[in-house]
Amino acid sequence: xxxxxxxxxxxxxxxxxxxxxxxxxxxxxxxxxxxxxxxxxxxxxxxxxxxxxxxxxxxxxxxxxxxxxxxxxxxxxxxxxxxxxxxxxxxxxxxxxxxxxxxxxxxxxxxxxxxxxxxxxxxxxxxxxxxxxxxxxxxxxxxxxxxxxxxxxxxxxxxxxxxxxxxxxxxxxxxxxxxxxxxxxxxxxxxxxxxxxxxxxxxxxxxxxxxxxxxxxxxxxxxxxxxxxxxxxxxxxxxxxxxxxxxxxxxx
Amino acid sequence: xxxxxxxxxxxxxxxxxxxxxxxxxxxxxxxxxxxxxxxxxxxxxxxxxxxxxxxxxxxxxxxxxxxxxxxxxxxxxxxxxxxxxxxxxxxxxxxxxxxxxxxxxxxxxxxxxxxxxxxxxxxxxxxxxxxxxxxxxxxxxxxxxxxxxxxxxxxxxxxxxxxxxxxxxxxxxxxxxxxxxxxxxxxxxxxxxxxxxxxxxxxxxxxxxxxxxxxxxxxxxxxxxxxxxxxxxxxxxxxxxxxxxxxxxxxx
Ligand SMILES: NC(=O)c1ccc[n+]([C@@H]2O[C@H](COP(=O)([O-])OP(=O)(O)OC[C@H]3O[C@@H](n4cnc5c(N)ncnc54)[C@H](OP(=O)(O)O)[C@@H]3O)[C@@H](O)[C@H]2O)c1
Ligand SMILES: NC(=O)c1ccc[n+]([C@@H]2O[C@H](COP(=O)([O-])OP(=O)(O)OC[C@H]3O[C@@H](n4cnc5c(N)ncnc54)[C@H](OP(=O)(O)O)[C@@H]3O)[C@@H](O)[C@H]2O)c1
Numbered sequence: 001x002x003x004x005x006x007x008x009x010x011x012x013x014x015x016x017x018x019x020x021x022x023x024x025x026x027x028x029x030x031x032x033x034x035x036x037x038x039x040x041x042x043x044x045x046x047x048x049x050x051x052x053x054x055x056x057x058x059x060x061x062x063x064x065x066x067x068x069x070x071x072x073x074x075x076x077x078x079x080x081x082x083x084x085x086x087x088x089x090x091x092x093x094x095x096x097x098x099x100x101x102x103x104x105x106x107x108x109x110x111x112x113x114x115x116x117x118x119x120x121x122x123x124x125x126x127x128x129x130x131x132x133x134x135x136x137x138x139x140x141x142x143x144x145x146x147x148x149x150x151x152x153x154x155x156x157x158x159x160x161x162x163x164x165x166x167x168x169x170x171x172x173x174x175x176x177x178x179x180x181x182x183x184x185x186x187x188x189x190x191x192x193x194x195x196x197x198x199x200x201x202x203x204x205x206x207x208x209x210x211x212x213x214x215x216x217x218x219x220x221x222x223x224x225x226x227x228x229x230x231x232x233x234x235x236x237x238x239x240x241x242x243x244x245x246x247x248x249x250x251x252x
Numbered sequence: 253x254x255x256x257x258x259x260x261x262x263x264x265x266x267x268x269x270x271x272x273x274x275x276x277x278x279x280x281x282x283x284x285x286x287x288x289x290x291x292x293x294x295x296x297x298x299x300x301x302x303x304x305x306x307x308x309x310x311x312x313x314x315x316x317x318x319x320x321x322x323x324x325x326x327x328x329x330x331x332x333x334x335x336x337x338x339x340x341x342x343x344x345x346x347x348x349x350x351x352x353x354x355x356x357x358x359x360x361x362x363x364x365x366x367x368x369x370x371x372x373x374x375x376x377x378x379x380x381x382x383x384x385x386x387x388x389x390x391x392x393x394x395x396x397x398x399x400x401x402x403x404x405x406x407x408x409x410x411x412x413x414x415x416x417x418x419x420x421x422x423x424x425x426x427x428x429x430x431x432x433x434x435x436x437x438x439x440x441x442x443x444x445x446x447x448x449x450x451x452x453x454x455x456x457x458x459x460x461x462x463x464x465x466x467x468x469x470x471x472x473x474x475x476x477x478x479x480x481x482x483x484x485x486x487x488x489x490x491x492x493x494x495x496x497x498x499x500x501x502x503x504x
Binding site for chain 1: 369399425462494
């Protein structure tokens with residue numbers, strides 16, 4: 001049995017809590033948040049607190065607070081030599097107070113409180129400064145996820161950076177699709193099955209193999225038509241840059 | 253019962269054939285391709301030909317050939333006053349030979365022969381020059397899809413353009429995610445659940461509401477870290493342009 005204490009009550013903390021509750025070999029001993037109100041809905045299920053001095057003893061402390069607060073929260077944990085991990089893709093593991101045994105448990109997914117996610121499908125990237133702590137953190141992670149990977153700090157940062165491309169930037173392309181369709185009285189909804197199939201395709205094929213369309217074919221006639229249709233300079237710049245990018249990748 | 257003849261044996265033609273075969277009120281009377289070999293696997297199931305002069309009589313002729321060949325193929329159909337439609341998002345409906353009654357049946361999805369798709373989930377955009385032909389084309393489309401929309405030429409072109417953003421450009425962002433991870437010995441596979449969740453999220457939320465991340469939060473520290481990590485100028489340009497785009501959308 002691994003005992004854990006969660007610190008923070010945001011998107012990640014909430015999903016972690018639910019996943020730990022389902023796992024057989026994990027007990028959530030306590031849940032801390034600076035604002036106790038966020039934990040009100042859970043106070044009959046788990047010991048909740050907003051007071052660092054009341055933190056209990058546990059095997060692992062998981063800090064799932066805003067990136068900027070990770071360092072400060074870690075120094076307020078009133079113990080030494082405890083395994084303390086944060087959940088961020090970009091915060092340095094050395095930003096955790098050095099009185100602790102330190103590590104990272106980075107779940108590679110986009111979380112909002114309202115969406116249901118099956119944590120077993122979410123890859124967890126783990127890292128510990130001291131090899132001795134690796135086994136404990138791995139046991140914790142494998143009890144909630146089917147995909148647990150050891151990554152070093154550089155790989156984690158690179159994964160976080162790549163996540164910005166495939167998540168935030170991709171979502172912005174959806175947004176532009178929305179702007180373009182609505183401005184001409186066409187329905188964005190008609191694009192939704194295409195959006196899903198585009199994501200599904202690369203679950204099996206590499207993005208290189210999955211590519212199609214006018215840029216890859218170097219279909220100048222269609223590209224010219226599109227450039228003429230585009231009314232916003234900002235949409236045009238993105239069209240040009242990504243068309244160029246595809247042509248670079250596919251050797252045009 | 254609506255009788256159809258398919259012209260072309262590529263991705264779209266093959267998926268259409270399979271969808272028509274399943275539909276109760278449609279009979280595929282003949283399948284034409286300039287190269288008969290592509291149709292060999294079907295010759296026991298349907299009448300196949302590579303000879304325009306042997307084309308039979310039918311209610312609708314569906315031209316699913318490369319965009320550049322649509323016009324030429326339409327003029328070779330040895331009939332007049334027949335309903336002839338193409339399947340392209342960008343070809344003008346007037347490019348079809350004017351001896352025909354003309355229209356468009358544009359399925360808004362990315363097709364490859366090897367993937368299984370449920371045609372019922374694929375939106376079909378339809379258009380006819382003459383109102384009188386609309387009903388027939390709509391009957392055909394609704395017998396294979398649950399989402400059939402009347403669109404005009406401009407809307408169809410705009411949908412096709414938006415499809416380039418959410419399909420080709422998005423896939424290129426996946427490709428860059430692949431390049432960034434592999435170049436640092438991290439695994440692209442770890443991003444796959446995130447890719448699917450990003451696409452799933454906008455099935456319910458607008459892309460505007462679904463946006464998260466450092467660009468939206470204007471998290472300068474993380475953005476600076478990312479810019480430092482990026483080694484390729486080309487990746488950098490895309491990072492900058494899409495970060496700017498997100499900030500424009502979210503009023504930063
Ligand atoms: N969201 C994602 O998709 C995602 C994915 C992977 C990793 N992560 C990482 O997970 C961590 C948490 O992210 P999140 O999305 O769960 O954040 P969030 O929903 O914004 O929640 C932030 C939490 O941090 C607490 N907090 C903020 N500033 C604090 C401070 N100065 N002192 C103490 N607590 C403070 C907040 O407390 P109050 O409730 O009192 O405001 C809240 O409980 C971050 O490191 C993030 O990089 C996030
Ligand atoms: N693929 C998609 O995702 C998609 C989605 C929506 C709409 N569309 C539209 O559907 C149409 C077909 O696309 P596709 O992807 O199915 O194409 P494809 O797989 O490349 O197949 C092209 C077909 O056109 C035939 N063809 C090419 N040039 C010809 C010519 N000069 N004369 C006669 N036949 C010719 C080819 O014959 P051979 O077999 O003899 O080479 C082949 O059967 C296009 O208008 C496209 O814009 C495609």
